[in-house]
Amino acid sequence: MENPCIICVAITGSLPRKADNSAVPITIAEQVESTHAAFEAGATIAHCHVRNEDETPSSDPEKFAALKEGLEKHCPGMIVQLSTGGRSGAGQTRGGMLPLRPDMASLSVGSNNFPTRVYENPPDLVDWLAGEMRSHGVKPEIEAFDLSHILKAKEMWDKGQIVDRPYVQFVMGVKNAMPADREVFNYYIQTVHRLFGADAPWCAAGIGPNQIVLNDWAVSSGGHARTGLEDNVRLDKTRLAPSNATLVQRVVALCEKYERPVATWRQARAILGLKPVSA
Template sequence: MNHNVILTCAVTGAGDTTAKHPGVPVTPKQIAEACIEAAKAGASVAHIHVRDPETGGISHDLAHFREVMERVREADTDIVMNITAGGGGDWIPDANDPTRGGPGSDIQTPAERHAPVAELLPELCTLDCGSLNFGDMVYINPADWLREHARLVQAAGVKPELECFDLGHVWFARQLQEEGLIDGDPLYQLCLGIPWGAEADTETMTTMRNKLPVNANWAAFGIGRHQMPMVAQAMLLGGHARVGLEDNLYLDKGVLASNGQLVEKAASIINHLGGRVMTPAETRAHLKLRHPATGQTMEGDA
């Protein structure tokens, strides 16, 4: 069991959730405020996407990422920042010509995905480790794109969070490490419950965990009603955890949540199991992250 848990809050995501929950952050100001709310509730890390302020839909606008980062960094509440670099992979075949992307498709090159990370240098960024039937669309992430993207992240000196939505993604992430494209102890995020990837259950999480390198740090999350059970399960199996409105909109059945409430509920579970949530400073030291103010890599452990 892991007694010192890094708790990430994924505050907004890019999914079509704004129509279901009016409290999902949309503007850069709202997203930054959600990160600060999560920090005050006890989160170690804030994971961010940005959205089009007018429509609430997907955005990759560097200016939006910059505004979020600046607002959070200027606040008096510390939190480790994790920028998504996994956008721009959505493929929906056109109904009349399946060789072309139809409405809703959103494809970026590795360099385009990496641009906010290269410019803003967060402590962490995501690196999604494979393609997937993601609900009714296909998430496109060819192996050569991943290698190129891993090189860009490595050159920037940002630690990648290796997001694995299926067992083959863990395999490929290990391959990136073997090829020297991942520096230091790798950080994995096991993403569970997304149709049609890895299921959100104990057997699946255990199997994926057992395939990780011996020097890996890892976390896991489940979506929807699986969110809180997977917090407990990840901790019991030796990992870290993630919650937030990107993955789940509800505090209880029929009760819409805020990011802060989800963090508080997860922290309570961790505390009741005999653990504690690591501070942002402890998280930087544990993962050997580059400090945003000094640029120095933090050393030590919690």
């Protein structure tokens, strides 16, 4: 099957701490080092959050700038995707890093429940974030925690709020949100192809023990896969994941199993319609 699989590594997120797994990278230097190893293992997208010294999440554009600079230096060609997620800030502070013009940024287009709270993405903020991404030439990755989020992305694309064909990531396994359900997953794929075209690329992410499940489903179904310590700090019930690179290697093994090549950064950029860069 000549359909290269893009591997996205979610480096650190907002929640995992050193107390959960000492391999979780917190500082900019740790994140760059961890991402470099994941890049060499086969990841071509780095999904990025930044942290404060006390490990709490941050939306500080200066921290994002330092991380972006480090990744571009040490992982040349890798796609840098900055998070506009809601755990690290409120309102427009969530998009304060978009003037840095990363290759991509996450965009949640609707609200849903999280384990202990509501993940709020009000329409006016979604519109503003999409407008900032459009203004700065940043490709959004649609974070679909629910079927309605895929349909909302189509509406925004039709209105011109999203310029390029939406790249949708299915997020499954968050407590109180969409569980890892294979029939729903299959319907998500059908919906993406119906709305955006039979060749529309898509990605999937599973949370906690669902990570390897969604990795398998995505690779075997022709999609792209997200892994990393943000979503899951374990290899199994008894073993912690020693690194982001180790989690990437699990996806590479699945690509070998299903006879799919792992996308190079050049291929990943072409598949997603991103500008080429020299490295």
